[in-house]
Amino acid sequence: ETGVTQTPRHLVMGMTNKKSLKCEQHLGHNAMYWYKQSAKKPLELMFVYSLEERVENNSVPSRFSPECPNSSHLFLHLHTLQPEDSALYLCASSQDRPQTTNTIYFGEGSWLTVV
């Protein structure tokens, strides 16, 4: 149990579907993240929310749409995805305070397959 819960753990969707990934953190953190992990590629930071404001959006295609309704919940809305979007999507959280360690804690991930 990491304190960061992701659902669903596995998702198969067609290219015309709309689905969402959900993340909830129980660590009292004020920052949340979406990462993408593909085979044979480095971890890619997609989005960062700090105090519910999006502070980073690393050139992610608009078919990925994040939502952070409060500091404990983070969603990734998926629409018109491509097969190359198939990957493990990791949610993470941390405290984001100056001059502190701000260790990032990850969820178990959501395996996404686009067919």
Added chain:
Amino acid sequence: AQSVAQPEDQVNVAEGNPLTVKCTYSVSGNPYLFWYVQYPNRGLQFLLKYITGDNLVKGSYGFEAEFNKSQTSFHLKKPSALVSDSALYFCAVRDPGSSASKIIFGSGTRLSIRP
């Protein structure tokens, strides 16, 4: 600019033998350094971190890591490997003056422990 390198894609060790997973980094000033482990079909799990102080840091599951400033290294070690240690290990670095989202992850080293 900060960077981190894990020079070995794969490390193979016999059960009961000591193991080392290598990591070198580049960052201006004193770094924050982290190790994470990823078991099959799971998310990244925080193992240990170096902030300041004692160069030998102890973490979960009997792992430890040694910070060596002159060699800019932060190698992960364990005196006696277990088959259950087989997993993917990530080293990460961050400039203490930056936010948590600026953490840089290495490409990962797959550790395989044979019975």
